[in-house]
Every structure is written in C-alpha cells, then in structure tokens.
Amino acid sequence: MALVTESHRVDGHDVHEHRLEVPLDRTGRVPGTVSLFAREYVRDGGADRPHLLYLQGGPGHGADRPEQVGGxxxxxxxxxxxVLLDQRGTGASTPLDAQALTAAGDAAAQADVLALHRADAIVDDAEELREHLTGGAPWTVLGQSYGGFVITCYLSRAPRGLREAYVFAGLPGLRASADDVYRAxxxxxxxxxxxxxxxxxxDRATAAAVARHLDDVEELLPTGERLSGRRFRTLGIALGGQSRFDALHFALEDPFTTVRGQRRLRxxxxxxxxxxxxxxxxxxxxxxxxxxxxxxxxxxxxxWSAHRVRGEFAEFSLDAPGFAFTGEHVYPWQFAEDPALVPLAGAVDVLAHRDDLPALYDPDVLAENRVPVAAAVYVDDMFVPYELSRATAAAVRGARTFVTxxxxxxxxxxxxxxxYDVLQGLLRR
Incomplete structure (x- = not known):
C-alpha cells in the first residue's frame, strides 16, 4: 500500500511522520491490517545520509517521543x-489495547492476535517500510533491549535488508527457554x-513493613483496586537501571501516617x-x-515461567524471613489485580500454554552472518542475562562486543x- 507522510520542522530538523498499512497476518489466516507509524528525523544538510531504523525496547512500548534531540x-x-518505528501494537501503530484485543473474539482468537505481534512480524513490517523509505537499499538498525532481540530475528530472517547493526543490551539467548532466562x-x-x-x-525493614501492612489492611490505589503486598514487591523492576535505582529509595522515605489511631499508608x-x-x-x-x-x-x-521459576529461589518467597523485590517478571495474578490487565487474562493464559509459536532465530543463518554487528553487553544486566548474550555474540559470525x-x-x-561511538568504532575498525 502507499506510504502517507506528513512533515514539520523541529530545531534544525525535518520531521516526517509516515503511515503505512500492512497485513495483520501475512499468511492471511487472521484478517485485518495494521497501520504502521514511524517518525523520521532528518538533520539539515543530512538528506543524503543513509537511513537508520531504531527499534525500541519492550516488548509493547512505542518508540521514544524525544522532547529534544539529544544523547x-x-x-x-x-x-x-x-527512523523511530512504533512496533505493531504500540504507540500510533494501531495500538493493541484491551478494547482492540477483546474485539477479536474469544480468548483463543485474542491469543492468535497477540502471537502476531512478536519479533518475526515486526521484522516483516520493517522490511515493507524499508522498501518505501530507502527504495530498496539496506539500512542500519539500532536496537535497545528487546529491540536487540528484534535485530537478532532480523539477522536470521531478512539479513539482506541490513547494512549494519548496533545492539544496546539486547542479545537474546538463541536456544534459551523462558525458564533459562528467568533463572538468570x-x-x-x-x-x-x-x-x-x-x-x-x-529500606529493607521499611519495605517489609509496607508489604506486611498491605497483606493485613485494605489500602486502595487511586484507580480503586486494593494494593497487595506481592504486587508492591514488583517495584523492584526499578533496580534494573541506574536512573531509577535511587528513585526507589525516595519512594520509601515516609510511607506511613496515622489516621484516627490506625496506621495507614499515605x-x-x-x-x-x-x-x-x-x-x-x-x-x-x-x-x-x-x-x-x-x-x-x-x-x-x-x-507462566516467571511464576514457576520463582519457587526455586527461597529469597523471593512471600514467606521468606527477609524481604526482596522482584524484577522484570510478570505473574498470572497480576491479570486479576491490575484493572488494565484484567480484560487480557484469558488471552494471555492461552498464549502462555501454546507450544506452536515459531522459532525466532536461526543459528545456521547467524553462523554465516555477513552483516557487521556491534553489541554493548553489560555484565550486571538484570534483564538480559550476560552469559546468554556472550554466547549469542560468539554464535553470530563477525559480531563484536563492548563488554562492560x-x-x-x-x-x-x-x-x-x-x-554509540564505541559501537561504531567496533563496526568500522
């Protein structure tokens, strides 16, 4: 289908907002289309520069909306x-929210739609967009976190579309199961x-006191639902970054007050x-x-791997004598406790028990890779296990790593x- 573009100016840049209709399911089994949205920045004097596609982390997050051009x-x-692409289902690319998903039918039909929003479909979308934007020329890709997973799928599925690849904290295990990932x-x-x-x-005593209090006293969030102690523990996702590490401490500074002689949360x-x-x-x-x-x-x-594997780690038990926050782990009970997730519960449970989702990476193709790849691998990464990333880097022919x-x-x-400069140096060496 034709590409539709609207443009405006921002601080010395032409900004083009592209929309492109693509099939929801390229096999034709599930009807419908997706309206892809991508925002392209072109610096003054840079119209002849080659394209770079940015793939956002996630999954399920739209591309950055930068308030200023920096970093x-x-x-x-x-x-x-x-080019900042909103991956299908996110941002302005036909958002896949509860309303859209439940319109697909029963839980099984909804799970079919969810399965069409994985990395393989995102790669196929990117290839259609590339044909329109570059006239068929390969482009550079840069992926953060899950964006690096998509790039690894891209290298497996459509390497001819790629000129070179930058990966920030996003080399997945090629043969790792969810259990392998969550144990790490x-x-x-x-x-x-x-x-x-x-x-x-x-803060350990404070956090433990809050969790115990939530198990014993009904405290309602502004959205109306009761906050449980186990849901409170999922705040630990903030521990995975430097930018939010201290913010968790600030949140725990003074949680309690007294109301009519009863201890309550502020x-x-x-x-x-x-x-x-x-x-x-x-x-x-x-x-x-x-x-x-x-x-x-x-x-x-x-x-429900994260839920099952948690039982192997005594320190994360709700009955443990100490206290520990959980991290980037999603649990089935969250689909009963978070109002935003309740409508999705049936579909996600069906998806969790499907064993027919296609493989995303092809080790044989990656072993013969010809696309220059440079990846930043963080030794202490809480979300993308270091040992799996290093094994994948070794399995992708020619991949170079910045390990730190x-x-x-x-x-x-x-x-x-x-x-970016370090990775470019590795690519161009």
Whole structure:
C-alpha cells in the first residue's frame, strides 16, 4: 500500500511522520491490517545520509517521543536519517489495547492476535517500510533491549535488508527457554536487591513493613483496586537501571501516617506507587513478555515461567524471613489485580500454554552472518542475562562486543552518545 507522510520542522530538523498499512497476518489466516507509524528525523544538510531504523525496547512500548534531540539520537543524526518505528501494537501503530484485543473474539482468537505481534512480524513490517523509505537499499538498525532481540530475528530472517547493526543490551539467548532466562534474571535481581539494601539499610525493614501492612489492611490505589503486598514487591523492576535505582529509595522515605489511631499508608505514597505499578500505559508489555522467549518445539510453552521459576529461589518467597523485590517478571495474578490487565487474562493464559509459536532465530543463518554487528553487553544486566548474550555474540559470525560493568540496562539513557561511538568504532575498525 502507499506510504502517507506528513512533515514539520523541529530545531534544525525535518520531521516526517509516515503511515503505512500492512497485513495483520501475512499468511492471511487472521484478517485485518495494521497501520504502521514511524517518525523520521532528518538533520539539515543530512538528506543524503543513509537511513537508520531504531527499534525500541519492550516488548509493547512505542518508540521514544524525544522532547529534544539529544544523547544517542543527536549523535546518530550526524551520520544518518533516523527512523523511530512504533512496533505493531504500540504507540500510533494501531495500538493493541484491551478494547482492540477483546474485539477479536474469544480468548483463543485474542491469543492468535497477540502471537502476531512478536519479533518475526515486526521484522516483516520493517522490511515493507524499508522498501518505501530507502527504495530498496539496506539500512542500519539500532536496537535497545528487546529491540536487540528484534535485530537478532532480523539477522536470521531478512539479513539482506541490513547494512549494519548496533545492539544496546539486547542479545537474546538463541536456544534459551523462558525458564533459562528467568533463572538468570532472578539470580541477578537478588544481587541488585543486596546492592540496594547495602546502600539503604533501613529500606529493607521499611519495605517489609509496607508489604506486611498491605497483606493485613485494605489500602486502595487511586484507580480503586486494593494494593497487595506481592504486587508492591514488583517495584523492584526499578533496580534494573541506574536512573531509577535511587528513585526507589525516595519512594520509601515516609510511607506511613496515622489516621484516627490506625496506621495507614499515605495517599501520596499510594499515588506514586500506583503510577509505577499500573500497566495502563503499556498493557502489551505484560501480555507479550513471556512470549518473546517462546520458540515452538525448541522451548515448548512458557507456562507462566516467571511464576514457576520463582519457587526455586527461597529469597523471593512471600514467606521468606527477609524481604526482596522482584524484577522484570510478570505473574498470572497480576491479570486479576491490575484493572488494565484484567480484560487480557484469558488471552494471555492461552498464549502462555501454546507450544506452536515459531522459532525466532536461526543459528545456521547467524553462523554465516555477513552483516557487521556491534553489541554493548553489560555484565550486571538484570534483564538480559550476560552469559546468554556472550554466547549469542560468539554464535553470530563477525559480531563484536563492548563488554562492560560500567552500566546497568539503561546505559543508552545514561550515556548513549558514548556507547554509540564505541559501537561504531567496533563496526568500522
């Protein structure tokens, strides 16, 4: 279908907003289309520069909406026209929210639609968009976190479309199951808990007191639902980055008050916590999270892996004598407790038990890779296990790595310009 573009100016850049209709299901089994949205930045004097496609982390998150051109984007625009793609189902690319998903039919039909929003479909979307924007020329790709997973699928599925690839904290395990991933991430989450409570020793007692209180006293979030102690523990996702590590401490500064002689949680505390815990702005993150590790017969069904594997780690038990926050883990009970997720519960449960989702990576193709690849791999990454990333780097022919313990998972936000330069140096060496 034809590409539709509207343009405007922002601080020395032409900004083109592209829309392109693509099939929801390229096999034709599930009817419908997706309206892809991508925002392209072209710096003055850079119209002849090659294209770079940015693939956002997630899954289920739209591309960045930069309020100003800075960091890695500012640096990349020195070399490229930069395309920020809202991956299907996110941002302005036909958002897949509860309303849209439930319109698909019963839980099984909804699960079919969810399965059409994984990395393989995103790669096919990118290839259609590339044909329109570059006239068929290959482009450079840059992926953060899950964006790197999509790039690895791209290298497996359509390498002829790629000129070179930058990966920030996003090399997946090629044959790893969800259980393999979550065992590694629980171990690293335990390390980050220890680091957090070493920095803020009083916070462990405070957090434990809040969790006990929530189990005994009904406290309602501004959205109306009761906050449970187990849901409160999922605030630990903040431990995975440098930018939010201290913010968790600030949230625990003064959670309690006294109302008519009864100990209660402050309204401001509940509002802050509720905003961080709600999936209302990105429900597809929770809905798709485990499915990104499903590869059919290779891995089998995920079957609520994070929930099952948690039982192997005593420190994360709700009955443990100490206290530990969980990390980037999604649990079945969240689809009963978070109002934004309740309508998705049936579909996500069906998806969790499917064992026929196709493999996303082709080790044989990657072993013969000809696309220059450079990847930043963080030793202490809480979300993308270091050992799996290193194994994948070794399995992708010609891939070069910047291995460091300087950053947590959010290195692209903390020092994106510098990491971009390091990776470019590896690519061009």
């Amino acid at each position: 890695w984007l500012d640096r990349a625009l020195e070399d490229h026209r930069v 991430t629980y171990r690293q989450t335990a390390v980050r808990n220890a680091e957090f409570f070493a920095r803020y020793p009083r 309204g401001a505390f509940l509002a802050r916590v509720g905003a961080q815990l709600s999936f209302a702005q990105h429900p597809m993150y929770a809905a798709l999270h485990e499915s990104i590790y499903a590869q059919g017969a290779l891995t089998g069904a995920t079957a 313990n300087e950053y947590q998972h959010d290195g692209i936000r903390r020092d994106g310009r510098r990491i």
